[in-house]
Amino acid sequence: MDPNLVRDMMAQLGLTSSDFDTLRGLTSSAPNAPPRIHPGMAPDELDTAIRNYKKWHEKDRLIPPEPAPHIPVQILLSNHASARRTQEQGEASTEGVYTRMTISGFPKHSSTVPLEDLRLITFAQMLVRNVHKGRYLLCRTIAPFARMSAIQTVIEDPEGIAGVLSIYNFPTAFHCSTKHLDSLFPIGSIFAIREPTFKMPAQGTDPIVRVDSPTDIQLIGAHSTILHDVSWRTGSRVPRSPTMTDTVEGWKSKGNIYFKNSLWFPAAVAYSHGLELDPNATVLRANRAEAYLRMGFYSGTLVDARRVCSDPGVSNTIREKALYREARAEYARGDYVEAEKRFKEWQQFHPEDSDVKEWIARSQARSKERRTGVYNWTRLFEMSKSDVNLDVADYQGPIEVSRFQHRGGGRGIAATKDITVGELLLVSKAFVSISSDDLKNAKEVMVSVDLITSKANTPTQSAVVSYVTEKIYGNPDLHDLVFGLYAGQYYPPPPPSYPPTLPCDPLPVNPLSPTVNIDIAQLEAICAHNQFNSIPLHAQPLGGVEKDNIDSWTGFYLLPALFNHSCVANATWTCIGDVMAIRATQPIKASEEVTLHYTTELSYEKRRQMLQQQYMITLCDCWLCRDDRADGKTALAKREELVDQLLQGGLRRSQPISSFRTFQKNLSSTYAVTRGSVRPAMSLAHQATAAKLSDRKTLTAFKQYVEETIKALATLGLVVSNMETTQSSQTLEVSEFSRLPPTISFHQPTLIILQLVHEYLDIDDRLNATRWLRVAKWLVNAAVGGDSELFMLITADLLDELYLREFARSVL
Ligand SMILES: C[S@@+](CC[C@H](N)C(=O)[O-])C[C@H]1O[C@@H](n2cnc3c(N)ncnc32)[C@H](O)[C@@H]1O
Numbered sequence: 001m002d003p004n005l006v007r008d009m010m011a012q013l014g015l016t017s018s019d020f021d022t023l024r025g026l027t028s029s030a031p032n033a034p035p036r037i038h039p040g041m042a043p044d045e046l047d048t049a050i051r052n053y054k055k056w057h058e059k060d061r062l063i064p065p066e067p068a069p070h071i072p073v074q075i076l077l078s079n080h081a082s083a084r085r086t087q088e089q090g091e092a093s094t095e096g097v098y099t100r101m102t103i104s105g106f107p108k109h110s111s112t113v114p115l116e117d118l119r120l121i122t123f124a125q126m127l128v129r130n131v132h133k134g135r136y137l138l139c140r141t142i143a144p145f146a147r148m149s150a151i152q153t154v155i156e157d158p159e160g161i162a163g164v165l166s167i168y169n170f171p172t173a174f175h176c177s178t179k180h181l182d183s184l185f186p187i188g189s190i191f192a193i194r195e196p197t198f199k200m201p202a203q204g205t206d207p208i209v210r211v212d213s214p215t216d217i218q219l220i221g222a223h224s225t226i227l228h229d230v231s232w233r234t235g236s237r238v239p240r241s242p243t244m245t246d247t248v249e250g251w252k253s254k255g256n257i258y259f260k261n262s263l264w265f266p267a268a269v270a271y272s273h274g275l276e277l278d279p280n281a282t283v284l285r286a287n288r289a290e291a292y293l294r295m296g297f298y299s300g301t302l303v304d305a306r307r308v309c310s311d312p313g314v315s316n317t318i319r320e321k322a323l324y325r326e327a328r329a330e331y332a333r334g335d336y337v338e339a340e341k342r343f344k345e346w347q348q349f350h351p352e353d354s355d356v357k358e359w360i361a362r363s364q365a366r367s368k369e370r371r372t373g374v375y376n377w378t379r380l381f382e383m384s385k386s387d388v389n390l391d392v393a394d395y396q397g398p399i400e401v402s403r404f405q406h407r408g409g410g411r412g413i414a415a416t417k418d419i420t421v422g423e424l425l426l427v428s429k430a431f432v433s434i435s436s437d438d439l440k441n442a443k444e445v446m447v448s449v450d451l452i453t454s455k456a457n458t459p460t461q462s463a464v465v466s467y468v469t470e471k472i473y474g475n476p477d478l479h480d481l482v483f484g485l486y487a488g489q490y491y492p493p494p495p496p497s498y499p500p501t502l503p504c505d506p507l508p509v510n511p512l513s514p515t516v517n518i519d520i521a522q523l524e525a526i527c528a529h530n531q532f533n534s535i536p537l538h539a540q541p542l543g544g545v546e547k548d549n550i551d552s553w554t555g556f557y558l559l560p561a562l563f564n565h566s567c568v569a570n571a572t573w574t575c576i577g578d579v580m581a582i583r584a585t586q587p588i589k590a591s592e593e594v595t596l597h598y599t600t601e602l603s604y605e606k607r608r609q610m611l612q613q614q615y616m617i618t619l620c621d622c623w624l625c626r627d628d629r630a631d632g633k634t635a636l637a638k639r640e641e642l643v644d645q646l647l648q649g650g651l652r653r654s655q656p657i658s659s660f661r662t663f664q665k666n667l668s669s670t671y672a673v674t675r676g677s678v679r680p681a682m683s684l685a686h687q688a689t690a691a692k693l694s695d696r697k698t699l700t701a702f703k704q705y706v707e708e709t710i711k712a713l714a715t716l717g718l719v720v721s722n723m724e725t726t727q728s729s730q731t732l733e734v735s736e737f738s739r740l741p742p743t744i745s746f747h748q749p750t751l752i753i754l755q756l757v758h759e760y761l762d763i764d765d766r767l768n769a770t771r772w773l774r775v776a777k778w779l780v781n782a783a784v785g786g787d788s789e790l791f792m793l794i795t796a797d798l799l800d801e802l803y804l805r806e807f808a809r810s811v812l
Pocket residue numbers: 406407408409410411412485486494529530561562563564565566614615616617618619620621
């Protein structure tokens with residue numbers, strides 16, 4: 001901060017010059033402040049800023065912990081008020097999307113010690129750059145919260161010393177309004193912060209108490225024993241704080257007001273305060289169950305609803321409500337058999353209720369999906385266009401988690417029987433999925449810069465940790481499902497099997513005292529190692545432009561995260577809405593490893609780089625990479641150069657065909673002659689040559705065009721019977737020997753084939769056009785499932801662009 005500005009501010013606040021000297025020590029210590037990283041930096045600028053930031057971080061880490069300089073509370077409050085005003089102004093404005101940057105990937109502490117085993121600490125005893133293990137800070141808020149990268153406020157301890165508190169990843173606070181924050185944490189809220197970290201902020205100059213894990217925060221009710229011997233030096237009541245109720249009825253009506261305003265979490269907190277006063281206050285518990293249900297805190301709903309149902313003194317109306325909530329929570333947790341039972345129990349009291357009939361039918365449909373793996377993919381695809389959040393059951397086909405010692409994490413997926421191409425292996429609903437559209441509604445986008453990978457994450461990647469944290473917070477029994485995933489080389493290896501055995505009963509949720517500890521640093525590593533970043537199918541149709549303008553999408557899935565990578569994968573994944581389906585693209589033998597692509601780059605070097613960015617620290621050992629490495633560095637470099645040349649428009653259609661042939665020869669010379677037909681980079685050269693030949697309208701040129709197109713497909717690894725001789729034998733067919741290209745997703749080969757269909761129709765060869773159209777349909781259905789109808793929907797834009805829609809409709 002500019003010292004002159006500080007001096008002006010202090011004058012306004014009536015502070016003395018000795019206060020100013022204290023402050024100058026702080027504010028002019030700009031050399032100790034971290035380098036700025038801000039939105040709008042050019043890529044080079046950002047690279048340099050990240051490098052400088054890392055250097056600063058290393059230096060800052062070496063500075064021993066030291067007492068914090070005293071910053072007058074008025075200064076803290078005044079600085080904070082301006083941050084709060086910025087958020088309020090942003091809320092009032094109708095314009096623009098604001099981007100915030102935050103730094104991730106540095107070590108951070110999350111406490112695992114219960115509050116009762118910790119000793120009290122005060123600000124005066126705390127040191128900057130220190131984690132205060134074995135201690136807890138008791139404090140209360142003396143300002144309203146404001147939301148920046150984290151939610152932030154000013155707190156004071158019982159001795160009246162103030163400091164800034166920043167809480168990251170707090171449930172429901174990711175993009176919340178000031179109204180939500182004020183309801184959640186009114187001024188005067190009392191917290192116990194377990195093992196607080198006092199540190200220099202990631203950006204800025206004033207030290208902060210930084211809480212990364214929301215489970216380190218315990219909300220303290222007025223009657224808590226922890227407050228018994230505590231008196232607040234600045235008075236029992238914080239100025240401007242609302243009057244706090246301290247009766248069960250008071251908390252109930254507060255909760256009900258929040259509930260009516262759709263402020264589910266503040267409502268749940270209010271009910272929890274009431275339940276702390278009287279754990280048998282059944283109405284509050286029943287209401288909390290509903291608030292949890294609205295927030296997706298299903299474990300909390302279930303525990304509360306069951307307890308209400310088992311209360312012998314409860315009225316029939318409340319018991320029935322609780323039973324319905326229990327059934328809904330069972331359904332949402334994927335226990336469809338239990339859900340059906342509960343809904344049927346409820347139905348006994350309301351035999352004609354149409355909603356419950358619908359829920360029973362849905363429970364039965366989900367149970368059937370889970371048993372059979374039969375889904376209506378076409379319907380799901382259509383539904384995903386309006387709501388990505390699809391209602392389906394998970395399904396596990398002929399696969400299991402197995403040991404693969406040589407892979408990071410030591411596990412992988414193996415086939416439990418011989419598998420055929422296109423067979424459905426797994427259907428999994430996202431644990432969380434985030435599209436950039438979800439974030440844009442919030443008028444604010446957060447971008448995190450990862451110090452481990454030295455790159456800026458996309459907005460949806462930056463949000464994933466907060467989303468997963470919230471889900472675990474409200475569903476604590478899911479904790480081990482997430483923390484059983486691989487977290488990378490700096491963490492102990494995950495358990496050899498997956499999923500872990502989960503508690504039989506759901507765990508309770510209490511926002512005043514969270515049930516499980518969430519280690520945020522480990523969760524960041526887990527998310528980074530296991531997330532999926534491709535765009536769901538409805539938003540990236542073949543041909544045309546992206547439909548929903550989705551520029552980034554991140555999905556966090558559980559069992560799908562157990563698949564290892566191969567550049568020549570034998571399975572492929574696609575997302576319809578937030579549902580991932582994984583299918584075999586090659587025949588797979590029982591006990592063989594089943595793999596997916598983490599990248600579909602055609603060049604060895606680009607694949608290597610992409611895999612490294614996804615934390616694959618060892619070189620990929622698939623046969624394609626081994627063959628590529630055996631070609632030697634010089635050949636690989638030359639191949640890379642030629643491919644770049646091609647992609648940058650180095651071969652123009654106006655050039656003579658001989659230039660294309662020479663190019664092919666040069667590129668081909670980078671592959672050892674002994675290599676098999678799969679040569680992904682060659683596909684690009686064949687595609688370019690085919691495009692050139694499609695301009696020349698002679699029969700010979702057409703034949704050559706077909707030959708080049710077929711080579712483009714074959715070099716990617718597509719196998720269809722008699723593909724190479726189809727011109728003469730006309731026996732092109734999809735048979736049990738057919739397989740999808742192992743090197744790439746279905747999109748590119750489908751594009752190539754539909755182009756070929758278009759060219760055949762152009763010369764009125766309907767027979768071959770039909771044959772190839774059927775190959776395209778087979779390809780899409782094998783990768784995505786469904787039938788002709790789904791094929792037509794997925795390829796609709798491309799079929800239109802190529803004037804193929806009517807033809808496809810008539811022959812499929
Ligand atoms: C999403 S996890 C895959 C499951 C993981 N193997 C496990 O045990 O949980 C991704 C990590 O698995 C490892 N991995 C994936 N594919 C691999 C491969 N082909 N070779 C070696 N390690 C691989 C890498 O360490 C990568 O960071």
